[in-house]
Amino acid sequence: MSKSLPAVITTLERAGGFASAQEVFQLMRKQGKSTGLATVYRALQKAVSENTVDVLRKDDGEALYRLCATGHHHHLVCTSCGKTVEVEGSAVEKWANTVAKNNGFKKVSHVVELFGLCQKC
Amino acid sequence: MSKSLPAVITTLERAGGFASAQEVFQLMRKQGKSTGLATVYRALQKAVSENTVDVLRKDDGEALYRLCATGHHHHLVCTSCGKTVEVEGSAVEKWANTVAKNNGFKKVSHVVELFGLCQKC
DNA sequence: ATTGATATTGATAATCATTATCATTTCTGG
DNA sequence: CCAGAAATGATAATGATTATCAATATCAAT
Numbered sequence: 409m410s411k412s413l414p415a416v417i418t419t420l421e422r423a424g425g426f427a428s429a430q431e432v433f434q435l436m437r438k439q440g441k442s443t444g445l446a447t448v449y450r451a452l453q454k455a456v457s458e459n460t461v462d463v464l465r466k467d468d469g470e471a472l473y474r475l476c477a478t479g480h481h482h483h484l485v486c487t488s489c490g491k492t493v494e495v496e497g498s499a500v501e502k503w504a505n506t507v508a509k510n511n512g513f514k515k516v517s518h519v520v521e522l523f524g525l526c527q528k529c
Numbered sequence: 530m531s532k533s534l535p536a537v538i539t540t541l542e543r544a545g546g547f548a549s550a551q552e553v554f555q556l557m558r559k560q561g562k563s564t565g566l567a568t569v570y571r572a573l574q575k576a577v578s579e580n581t582v583d584v585l586r587k588d589d590g591e592a593l594y595r596l597c598a599t600g601h602h603h604h605l606v607c608t609s610c611g612k613t614v615e616v617e618g619s620a621v622e623k624w625a626n627t628v629a630k631n632n633g634f635k636k637v638s639h640v641v642e643l644f645g646l647c648q649k650c
Numbered sequence: 651a652t653t654g655a656t657a658t659t660g661a662t663a664a665t666c667a668t669t670a671t672c673a674t675t676t677c678t679g680g
Numbered sequence: 681c682c683a684g685a686a687a688t689g690a691t692a693a694t695g696a697t698t699a700t701c702a703a704t705a706t707c708a709a710t
Contacts, residue, residue, distance in 0.1 A: 410687085411688085412687080412688075428667085429668080430666090443689075444690065444691095445689080445690090446668095446669080446689060446691095447688055447689060449667095449668070449669075465590060468667095469591075469696080469697080470667065471590065484629065484634060493632050493634075495628050497624075499624050500621060500641075503618070503621060507643060508605065508645050511614050512647060512648040513605055513643075513646060513648075514645055514646045515645050515646050516605075516644065517588065517644050517645065518641070518642065518644070519586070519640060519641065519642045519644070520621075520640070520641050521585075521639065522625050522628060522634075522637055522638075522639045523637065523638050524637035525634060525636050526634055527634075531657095531658085532706090533659075549696090550697080551695090551696075563660090564659085564660075565660030565662095566660080567659080567660060567661080567662095567697095567698080567699085568658080568659060570697070589696095590668080590696080591696065592696080
């Protein structure tokens with residue numbers, strides 16, 4: 409499950425490092441790369457699980473994938489212009505794990521997103 | 530577009546103030562309230578636009594709605610049975626504000642939800 | 651009360667991203 | 681080579697959300 413991954417990642421780079429699965433698929437098609445939609449999804453999921461790609465959701469629920477340099481982090485998104493800042497959150501990580509343990513939960517994941525208005529807006 | 534809104538909000542309250550549109554719909558049905566799925570969606574959207582309800586997304590992209598009037602707290606939700614625990618998060622609050630300030634953001638809000646498997650599941 | 655204009659509802663169909671299937675192709679080691 | 685495993689990709693299935701639209705409720709003004 410890995411021959412396609414590099415091509416997908418490369419395409420994601422060319423797209424500005426930020427695109428939906430569908431967009432990546434379309435792009436690869438236009439560039440002549442024969443590929444299947446399912447393969448694109450598989451590659452992106454793999455990349456996400458390896459923390460080389462980051463996923464977040466548009467308002468309508470569509471997933472957007474983005475290359476991310478460093479491990480796990482969260483986002484600070486401008487609700488007006490969409491500008492996004494990557495934010496480190498090890499403090500939140502610890503907090504989440506503690507809370508989970510205190511309540512007997514396992515396999516915890518968390519969703520942490522910050523919204524606000526950036527300087528320009 | 531408002532006769533159904535109260536009923537929807539009430540149901541959302543009964544659900545612990547935290548549920549998906551589909552769940553709200555099912556609940557209303559079980560309680561004998563005749564209603565349509567589309568109406569539930571419309572009511573929830575209205576509520577969101579009026580800031581009486583808050584929306585966030587599960588990992589699979591499904592939208593979860595939650596009352597945002599009742600104090601501010603977070604949730605630890607079992608992804609299997611749906612059991613929900615309310616969690617205090619002043620630590621996260623502080624963190625969010627600090628991060629926002631450091632990046633020049635104002636009017637910050639945040640979405641923090643924890644998911645995992647509870648003891649039974 | 652009765653009309654007529656307007657807004658709301660809700661069943662149903664349409665949309666669209668994401669997943670599952672599965673036959674086919676491509677790799678791999680022996 | 682060759683079998684077996686892994687990867688691919690076309691296609692179908694899933695499931696949440698949205699659009700459609702006829703039927704119904706609301707309400708102001710006569």
